Amino acid sequence: MTDWHATDPHADDRLHPTDPHAGDRPHSTDPHTPDPHAPDWHAPDDLAFRYADGSLPEADAWSLEKHLEHCTPCASRVSRAVRETAAGAVLAEVRQSVLRAAPKSARKPAPAPAPAPSPTPARAPAPRLARVLWAAGPALRGAWLSAVLIVAVGAVVLAYGAGYTGARPLLLAVAPVVPVIGVALSYGAYADPLHEITASTPSAGLRLVLVRAAAVLVVSLPLLTLAGVLVPSSGAPGAAAWLLPGLALTLASLALAGYVGCPAATAVTGGGWLCAVLAPALAAPGGRLTARLADQLATVLDGAPAQGAWAAAAVLSAVALAVRRPAYDHLGRP
Amino acid sequence: MAGLRVRHRRTVALDSVDLDLGPGVHGLLGPNGAGKTSLIRVLATVAAPTGGRVELLGDDVRDRRHRSAVRRRLGYLPQEFGYYPGFTVREFVAYVAWLKEMPAAQVPAAVERAVERVGLAERVDAKVKTLSGGMVRRVGIAQAIVNEPDVLLLDEPTAGLDPEQRVEFRALLRELGTATTVVVSTHLVEDVAAACTEVTLVEAGRIAYRGTPPALAELGESAGGAGDNPIERGYTAALRTHRAAALEEAALEEVAR
Numbered sequence: 001m002t003d004w005h006a007t008d009p010h011a012d013d014r015l016h017p018t019d020p021h022a023g024d025r026p027h028s029t030d031p032h033t034p035d036p037h038a039p040d041w042h043a044p045d046d047l048a049f050r051y052a053d054g055s056l057p058e059a060d061a062w063s064l065e066k067h068l069e070h071c072t073p074c075a076s077r078v079s080r081a082v083r084e085t086a087a088g089a090v091l092a093e094v095r096q097s098v099l100r101a102a103p104k105s106a107r108k109p110a111p112a113p114a115p116a117p118s119p120t121p122a123r124a125p126a127p128r129l130a131r132v133l134w135a136a137g138p139a140l141r142g143a144w145l146s147a148v149l150i151v152a153v154g155a156v157v158l159a160y161g162a163g164y165t166g167a168r169p170l171l172l173a174v175a176p177v178v179p180v181i182g183v184a185l186s187y188g189a190y191a192d193p194l195h196e197i198t199a200s201t202p203s204a205g206l207r208l209v210l211v212r213a214a215a216v217l218v219v220s221l222p223l224l225t226l227a228g229v230l231v232p233s234s235g236a237p238g239a240a241a242w243l244l245p246g247l248a249l250t251l252a253s254l255a256l257a258g259y260v261g262c263p264a265a266t267a268v269t270g271g272g273w274l275c276a277v278l279a280p281a282l283a284a285p286g287g288r289l290t291a292r293l294a295d296q297l298a299t300v301l302d303g304a305p306a307q308g309a310w311a312a313a314a315v316l317s318a319v320a321l322a323v324r325r326p327a328y329d330h331l332g333r334p
Numbered sequence: 335m336a337g338l339r340v341r342h343r344r345t346v347a348l349d350s351v352d353l354d355l356g357p358g359v360h361g362l363l364g365p366n367g368a369g370k371t372s373l374i375r376v377l378a379t380v381a382a383p384t385g386g387r388v389e390l391l392g393d394d395v396r397d398r399r400h401r402s403a404v405r406r407r408l409g410y411l412p413q414e415f416g417y418y419p420g421f422t423v424r425e426f427v428a429y430v431a432w433l434k435e436m437p438a439a440q441v442p443a444a445v446e447r448a449v450e451r452v453g454l455a456e457r458v459d460a461k462v463k464t465l466s467g468g469m470v471r472r473v474g475i476a477q478a479i480v481n482e483p484d485v486l487l488l489d490e491p492t493a494g495l496d497p498e499q500r501v502e503f504r505a506l507l508r509e510l511g512t513a514t515t516v517v518v519s520t521h522l523v524e525d526v527a528a529a530c531t532e533v534t535l536v537e538a539g540r541i542a543y544r545g546t547p548p549a550l551a552e553l554g555e556s557a558g559g560a561g562d563n564p565i566e567r568g569y570t571a572a573l574r575t576h577r578a579a580a581l582e583e584a585a586l587e588e589v590a591r
Contacts, residue, residue: 141418193416194429197477200378200410201433202402208433329398330382 043067043074045081052081137186137212138193140219144182148220151178152227159231166290167231168239172297173277175224176246177270180253182216183209184266191262206321206328213250221246236294241301244310249273251317258324276300353534353541359511361530361547362519363569369539370519371413374489377517378410391484406435409483411474413490413519417462423449423473424458430477448480449473451506453499467494475503479510486516492525504529527551527565535572542576 043051043064050056051064068075083091151174159167187209189195198204221243228239249269256265277300281293300306362370375381376388379395391407393400417426427448431441449458452472457465462473471494478486492500507529510516520526526533527547535543535550543550547565554567559574561567 138418141420193418196380196412196415197410197430198433199380200405200408201430202405202435203433204405326398329401 041067042071043077045077048074048078048081051078052085052087136215136219137208138191140182140215142185144185144216145219147181148178148223151175152223155227156230165232165234166288166293168228168233169236169290169294169297171224171228171231172236172239172242172301173274173293175220175228175242176249176273178224179213179216179220179246179250180266180270180273182220183213183250183253184262186212186216188262206325209254209328213254217247217250234294235291236297237301241297241307244307244314245273245301248310248314248317251314251321255317255320255324258321258327355515355517357511357513357515358531359507359516359518359529361526361533362517362536363521363523363526363533364536364542365573366521368536370536371489372539373536374410374487374517374519375412377485378408378412378487379405380410380412404485406481407484409478409481409486411471411478411488411491413493415474417470417473419461419463421462422459423454423462423465423476426462426473427477427480431480434481436481444480444482445476448476451479452476453502468496468499471495472499472503475506484514486510486514488516488518490519490521492520492522500525501528523561523563523565523569527563535569535576537573537576538580540576540580543572 047056047060047064051061056064064078068078082088151171155167155171158164158170185191187195189199192198198208225239225243228242233239253262253266253269256268259265260268277293277296281289281296284292284296286292287295301310362373364370372381376383377390379390379401388395390404393404395401395404418429421429424445427445428441431444432438436444446455446458449455452475454469454472454476457469462470465473471491475488475491478488492503495503504525507516507518511529511531518525518530530547533543533545533547533550534541543553545553550568550572551564552568553559554561554564554569554571557568557571557575559567559569559571561570
């Protein structure tokens with residue numbers, strides 16, 4: 001209270017704390033307005049008007065401003081007074097342009113100053129998870145995902161539920177085809193119901209194809225390898241032996257698709273693999289079929305030379321894909 | 335676009351089409367199979383023309399980098415489009431916004447606004463597969479306008495909408511046309527009369543007529559075309575003239591041989 005006098009000895013005497021009943025009349029225009037620092041003091045209307053038109057001495061204006069920091073009724077009264085002056089039109093204009101420039105989401109929660117978050121962000125999809133699912137494309141939403149699960153779970157059930165000894169060879173023979181099929185079902189007019197819209201967006205082309213192929217691999221490689229680890233080996237190669245062939249066949253399909261289209265390309269690579277593994281096993285003389293299949297798989301998959309060849313095939317396919325990249329940027333047929 | 339030519343295997347869908355489109359609502363009118371969809375798909379950078387040149391927003395779309403820039407500013411509603419069965423309206427529109435490479439921070443608000451503009455705000459969290467055909471078409475319009483495109487291509491947008499929705503949709507078209515180049519293909523002459531600033535008549539892969547809807551209506555009155563309203567009469571009259579001219583041209587060619 002003393003600093004009120006101290007800050008401005010020449011203050012308008014109406015501001016001096018001479019009225020003991022000021023607290024009872026918060027909105028009074030009583031000329032004997034009490035000290036703005038008193039707990040129950042409120043700014044009278046004429047003070048607000050003089051603040052608004054700039055005729056209030058500077059020190060009084062400061063004190064009033066200090067009071068406004070924690071008194072909403074006075075703040076709104078002063079702001080009303082200011083809006084009635086010439087500055088009001090300017091303020092309204094500024095407010096409009098700020099609102100126009102502000103993102104719409106920031107405007108939405110405005111109606112109530114509630115501390116609770118507005119319902120809008122809560123209902124919006126969780127961006128990161130949504131983006132991962134979006135990137136994954138149609139294969140991970142449809143029948144292909146069920147197929148992967150059936151192959152993986154089926155192998156384990158066959159081995160332990162039915163006591164079937166050929167689960168590992170069978171799984172290794174089928175596994176490399178699974179990501180190839182996934183890629184085939186990921187992109188293109190015949191596989192993606194949204195393709196006509198997708199094709200008109202900047203995302204269309206090789207990048208989206210690769211993102212979706214990666215999603216397919218991320219799901220199928222660990223699942224099928226884990227299933228392979230769980231079933232007994234029955235003389236077949238290790239559970240991870242199919243990873244490089246799987247990758248190589250997937251990349252080869254993508255590269256080939258640049259020449260002959262995705263359905264034909266996947267038919268060639270997937271079908272080629274199955275022929276290379278199953279045909280010799282079926283043709284070979286003697287022994288049980290699963291044993292012959294395990295032998296054939298060992299030839300194709302076991303050892304550094306075989307794995308090295310698959311790695312080389314994967315690299316070559318990647319190079320061919322990079323070379324053939326423009327095919328993915330070609331516009332479709334009319 | 336200049337000298338645009340599109341082939342479907344052996345048949346020519348579009349033959350030497352020259353069009354220059356600016357802001358406004360351009361109606362593409364014509365009988366089924368006239369080449370409207372081919373034209374829209376070429377403009378949407380989905381299909382490549384067999385010949386000719388397409389320039390969108392000042393860039394030749396044959397160049398891949400330019401094409402990406404153009405595609406970000408494009409909206410396209412195909413005549414038929416699918417959706418992922420599990421998607422809600424919000425997810426569907428947000429997914430397309432993602433494909434259009436909109437900044438992630440803008441997507442939620444843009445989706446809300448687009449869905450609101452097509453009058454589906456109340457169904458925003460409904461699965462697309464539970465919606466009626468007309469509503470699905472409105473979802474399609476919402477995905478097309480979610481990035482506030484500079485070029486908006488709508489292939490038969492009013493198909494499946496009931497009369498009231500069509501009236502609302504035309505109002506939206508007029509609003510969009512103030513700042514955007516909107517190309518609407520339709521076989522409903524009422525759409526053209528009510529919403530378009532310009533009408534282009536396509537017949538057998540060629541431009542049969544270009545002008546404003548009132549001018550087409552006037553042509554109908556003066557040339558006495560058949561139909562129930564002025565625009566319809568204009569439509570039939572313009573088609574008749576075009577066909578007669580095409581026949582004459584063919585006859586002359588025959589004589590020249």
